[in-house]
Structures are given as C-alpha cells and as structure tokens.
Amino acid sequence: MIKELYEKVKKTKLENQGNLRVNGVVSLLGWHSTRENEVSRLKKYLQKVRNVGYKQTMLPFWKITPLNEMPQEQWESLCDGCAQCCIIKFEDEDTGRIYHTNVVCELLDIYHCTCTRYAERSALVPTCLTLNPRLIHELKWMPETCAYRLLAEGKDLPAWHPLLSGSADSVHSSGHSVRAKVVSARDIDEEDLPNYVIDDEDEKDE
Numbered sequence: 001m002i003k004e005l006y007e008k009v010k011k012t013k014l015e016n017q018g019n020l021r022v023n024g025v026v027s028l029l030g031w032h033s034t035r036e037n038e039v040s041r042l043k044k045y046l047q048k049v050r051n052v053g054y055k056q057t058m059l060p061f062w063k064i065t066p067l068n069e070m071p072q073e074q075w076e077s078l079c080d081g082c083a084q085c086c087i088i089k090f091e092d093e094d095t096g097r098i099y100h101t102n103v104v105c106e107l108l109d110i111y112h113c114t115c116t117r118y119a120e121r122s123a124l125v126p127t128c129l130t131l132n133p134r135l136i137h138e139l140k141w142m143p144e145t146c147a148y149r150l151l152a153e154g155k156d157l158p159a160w161h162p163l164l165s166g167s168a169d170s171v172h173s174s175g176h177s178v179r180a181k182v183v184s185a186r187d188i189d190e191e192d193l194p195n196y197v198i199d200d201e202d203e204k205d206e
C-alpha cells in the first residue's frame with residue numbers, strides 16, 4: 001500500500017515535472033514566437049523609415065537647398081555651361097531694353113563654351129558679372145533657360161541640364177548653348193558690333 005502510494009506520488013511528480021517542462025517549452029516557444037513577431041514588425045518599421053529617408057536623401061541638392069545657402073561647389077555645378085550670359089548685349093538706357101548680338105566675349109572658347117580665363121574674368125572683363133543669389137533676382141536679361149534663373153523662379157532644371165543628363169555635352173546637343181551660333185569678339189571689328197544685333201530688326205534700326 002505504501003509502496004503503491006509512493007509510486008503514485010512519484011508518477012504524479014514526474015508528470016507534473018513533464019508538464020512543467022512541456023509548458024516551459026510551450027511558453028518559451030510562445031515567447032520566441034512573440035519576439036519573432038516583434039522583430040518582424042520592427043524590421044518592417046525600419047524599412048519604412050529607411051524608405052522615407054531614402055526618398056528624402058534622393059532629392060537632388062537644388063531641390064532642398066536654397067540658392068543663398070548653397071556651398072560654392074554646388075552653386076558652381078548648377079551652371080549648365082550654355083555661355084548665353086557671355087553674349088555681348090546692348091542696353092537702351094532710356095527704356096532699359098536689352099538687345100542681344102550673336103557675338104560673344106573674346107575670352108570665350110566658342111566650341112567648348114567655357115571661359116578661357118575664368119579665374120581672372122572679373123579683372124580682365126569688367127562687364128563680366130560674378131553671379132550670386134541676389135543678382136540672379138535682379139538681372140532680367142539672364143537667359144530663360146539659365147539654371148540659376150529657373151531655380152530663382154521656383155522652376156525645375158530641364159532634362160538636358162548636365163546635372164540630370166549626366167553629360168556635359170547635353171547642353172550643346174539639345175541646342176541650348178551658344179555653340180555654332182556665335183562669333184567671337186576677337187574676330188570682328190568692335191565698331192561693327194551694332195550690326196550683329198539679332199533682336200527685333202526694326203527696333204535695331206530705330
């Protein structure tokens with residue numbers, strides 16, 4: 001009888017321990033499964049945050065940095081290299097009207113549309129303006145496609161802009177530079193400049 005009772009208690013104990021073990025595994029599995037859900041949820045959340053961050057950092061600098069806060073390197077890179085601002089112009093002092101010629105500054109390399117004396121341009125050509133965020137709002141004669149003007153007017157850069165096309169040549173191949181459209185001031189007589197005005201012919205003769 002005592003032996004039977006002992007065996008019964010022992011069996012019950014083992015069963016309980018077994019249950020405990022089983023329950024322990026179950027609860028461990030439950031915890032593990034909960035942890036997995038949490039980790040999975042966290043991963044999804046992080047992915048979402050990363051996606052948002054990715055989209056934000058993918059915005060080009062000219063869309064997130066105002067012109068007057070751009071570091072010099074970014075500011076310079078905005079120039080599309082069209083050289084339209086190197087075209088010689090006349091201003092009617094009475095009306096303020098600007099007349100464009102098809103003659104460019106003598107320092108311009110008319111094939112590459114680059115300034116041959118960029119570092120000294122202001123000293124060598126007093127009329128050559130060094131553009132800045134304030135001036136771009138004031139100079140009405142800047143070409144409509146000038147990247148600085150576009151951004152100052154709240155517009156986007158065109159697809160042919162080298163920063164978007166990835167090629168410095170796209171400004172020429174798209175026909176937006178002065179390449180093959182101008183002559184150099186070096187090659188003409190300064191006295192003849194008025195004859196090179198290409199704006200309204202009637203008004204030119206007035």
Ligand code: SF4
Pocket residue numbers: 078079080081082083084085086131142143145146147148
């Ligand atoms: S017009 Fe504007 S974009 Fe074109 S060369 Fe001049 S500064 Fe650069």
Ligand code: SF4
Pocket residue numbers: 085086087105106107108109114115116117118121122125128129
């Ligand atoms: S000095 Fe250079 S940048 Fe200035 S107008 Fe002449 S070519 Fe253009």
